[in-house]
Amino acid sequence: KAGVTQTPRYLIKTRGQQVTLSCSPISGHRSVSWYQQTPGQGLQFLFEYFSETQRNKGNFPGRFSGRQFSNSRSEMNVSTLELGDSALYLCASSLGAVPEAFFGQGTRLTVV
Amino acid sequence: SQKIEQNSEALNIQEGKTATLTCNYTNYSPAYLQWYRQDPGRGPVFLLLIRENEKEKRKERLKVTFDTTLKQSLFHITASQPADSATYLCALDDGSGNTGKLIFGQGTTLQVKP
Numbered sequence: 136k137a138g139v140t141q142t143p144r145y146l147i148k149t150r151g152q153q154v155t156l157s158c159s160p161i162s163g164h165r166s167v168s169w170y171q172q173t174p175g176q177g178l179q180f181l182f183e184y185f186s187e188t189q190r191n192k193g194n195f196p197g198r199f200s201g202r203q204f205s206n207s208r209s210e211m212n213v214s215t216l217e218l219g220d221s222a223l224y225l226c227a228s229s230l231g232a233v234p235e236a237f238f239g240q241g242t243r244l245t246v247v
Numbered sequence: 248s249q250k251i252e253q254n255s256e257a258l259n260i261q262e263g264k265t266a267t268l269t270c271n272y273t274n275y276s277p278a279y280l281q282w283y284r285q286d287p288g289r290g291p292v293f294l295l296l297i298r299e300n301e302k303e304k305r306k307e308r309l310k311v312t313f314d315t316t317l318k319q320s321l322f323h324i325t326a327s328q329p330a331d332s333a334t335y336l337c338a339l340d341d342g343s344g345n346t347g348k349l350i351f352g353q354g355t356t357l358q359v360k361p
Contacts, residue, residue: 139290166347177354178291178336183347191348225290227349234279234346236338238290 137162139228139239147245153214156242160207160228166190167209168236169201172223181224184209185231216246249275253337253352260327261360268322268355270337277339280313280320285334285354294335295322327359 140159148154160167168191169181180193184203201211207228213220223243227236254269270280279298283291297304297313297320304311310323324331334356338349 168347168349170349170351178338178349178351180348180350183345185347191345193348227290229347231346234281234340234349235293235296236281236291236349237293238283241288241290243288 139226139237141224141226141239141242143242144240145243145245147247148216150216150218150246152216153212154216154244155210155212156224156226156244158209158211158226158228158239160209160226161237164228164230164237165207166229166231167203167207168227168229169209169211170225170227171195172225172241173221178225181211213244218246220244221246249273249341249350251337251339251350251352253335253355255355256353257356257358259358259360262328264327266324266327266331266357266359268335268337268357270320270322270352272318272339275339275342276315277342278344279340280311281338281349282309282311282320282322283336283338283351285336291336324357327357329359329361332357332359 166185168183172178183191187203203209223241225241227238251272281296282294285291312321334354336354337352
């Protein structure tokens with residue numbers, strides 16, 4: 136069974152631009168969560184979507200947003216990029232009722 | 248505020264020995280605790296989950312304990328091998344029943360020397 140797929144793997148953007156990252160969960164998984172990983176802060180929860188609804192949200196500014204489609208694929212968007220947004224963005228899917236999370240390879244975003 | 252600490256950033260051990268990693272948490276009561284392995288440039292990989300009413304869980308060379316009184320989990324890798332070298336992360340739910348939100352520790356980087 137295919138794992139979690141994130142695209143693109145690498146991105147370089149300029150300050151002030153916006154970016155959209157994509158995540159395709161494992162087939163049958165209805166929950167998709169997004170995390171930001173940096174050397175200083177570690178893995179931090181951004182938000183979770185379940186059946187197209189945002190179910191949980193972390194402590195990130197409104198520039199970070201997401202959505203989930205009817206096929207469970209999810210996108211996250213970051214607007215008005217700042218240098219501090221440079222990070223590895225990870226998507227994880229789960230069945231929803233069980234907590235084990237399956238992560239993708241991540242998207243490495245560099246803001247210059 | 249909720250806090251998770253993995254008590255060492257790095258751990259170096261000799262091949263064949265048992266590696267023991269520690270995860271402590273404060274200010275909340277999680278329903279379960281998970282351990283993940285992360286290799287450089289890759290996403291975390293789920294290893295083990297232990298629930299609040301379980302004391303110990305085993306999987307092959309891995310063993311996890313969960314002490315809700317001490318608010319601590321220990322993660323053991325027996326007969327360690329150089330291939331076990333990676334960063335190990337503990338993660339907990341936030342105690343509110345939300346299964347989709349995990350709170351991670353900073354990780355412990357394990358180096359197993361041949």
